[in-house]
Amino acid sequence: MEGALERSLRVFSGRGVLRTEYWDATIERFHLVSVPPDTAYQIGYTGTEPLWIGAWSSVGGDEITDESTLEPAARPEGNAEFDRIMATRSDRDLATSPGYDGEYDADPDEDRPEPVVTSFANTAAKLCPKAPEVGCNADRLAWIAELPELEWFSDSTVMKLDPGMYASTHTHFENEGPHEEIYWVMAGKARLITEYRDARLRRFDCAFFPTGNPHGIGNVGTETLWIGAWGARGGIEGDFDIANLDVADRPGQIEEYERVMAARKQRGLPLPPNADILDP
Structure with missing residues (x-):
């Protein structure tokens, strides 16, 4: 009815609970939640600080349906689905939500898919070495989580950049x-950093890069820069695993970096990495 919609969520800060028809799980800073199509879930706030979550949805290249844009209660069969989930939770001795009257006549167990929770602590850090040939001016860490349970999203990464540090400019x-x-x-x-212009990004700002669009990023503040990144390949496998290959080792990246820097120079833009060209 709503199309095959996938969703990938990353907790920016705070503490909450992910509720499903099968189980409840605590989610906190940098936790990743993968939500396949037809998955029932709810997020609740359980901490003392605001809970902030970034979410990216995909319909796999299809048009998003009008039903997907509605609030859950306004979607066709939304109330019936809520009653089914609550009946399933009740059968499993899980807490039910206000508004459920305890009445459901059909079989509630329809064997829907479950979300997948990946904690930050269980994601191995990858060391991205200094690579001046592609604009990376220092060793840095990235936590890369692959998403095999999703068809269109391929990976989600948390990048850490200390003040003055630049990640590779790449395509x-x-x-x-x-x-x-x-x-x-x-x-x-x-x-x-792009070949056309530079832009300042602050907390909760986001940037989208289509295939073939060069981009790089640096920390121009005085505190640690944390970036959440999502990759999507539309269910198509690449020629190599980017998680296991440094940017400077990927085919064509050094030549691409040199082309982007030449384009920037022609437009009068500064050549990174050079963190002191902008005030924090």
Whole structure:
């Protein structure tokens, strides 16, 4: 009815609970939640600080339906689905929500898919080495989580950049999927680098990069910059696993960096990495 909609969520800050028809799970800063199509879930706030979550949805290249844009209670069969989920939770001795009257005549167990929760602590950090040939001016860490349970989203990464640190300027070519990407600032101040212009990004600002669009990012603040990134390949496998290959080792990236820097120079833009060209 609503189309095959996938969703990937990353907790920016705070503490909450993920409720499903099968179980409840605590979610906190940097936790990743993968939600396949037809998955029932609810997020609640359980902490003492505001709960902030970034979410990216995909319909796999299809048009999003009008039903998907409605609030859950306004969607066709939304109330019936709520009653089914609550009946399933009740059968499993899980707490039910206000508004459920305890009446459900059909079989509530329809064996729907479950969300997948990936904690930050269980994601191995990858060391991205200094690579001046593609604009990376220092060693940095990235926590890359692959998403095999989703068809269109391929990975989600948490990047950590200390003040003055720049990540590689790179492009995701067709040989990587194709690969679309989005950056979302979770904390700190960033400078986004493209071949056309630079942009300042602050907390909760985001940037989208279609396939073939060069981009880089640096920390121009005085505190640690945390970036959440999502990759989507539309269910198409790339020629290599980008999680296991440094940017400077990917085919064509050094030549692409040199082309982007030449384009920036022609437009009168500064050549990174050079963190002191902008005031924090």
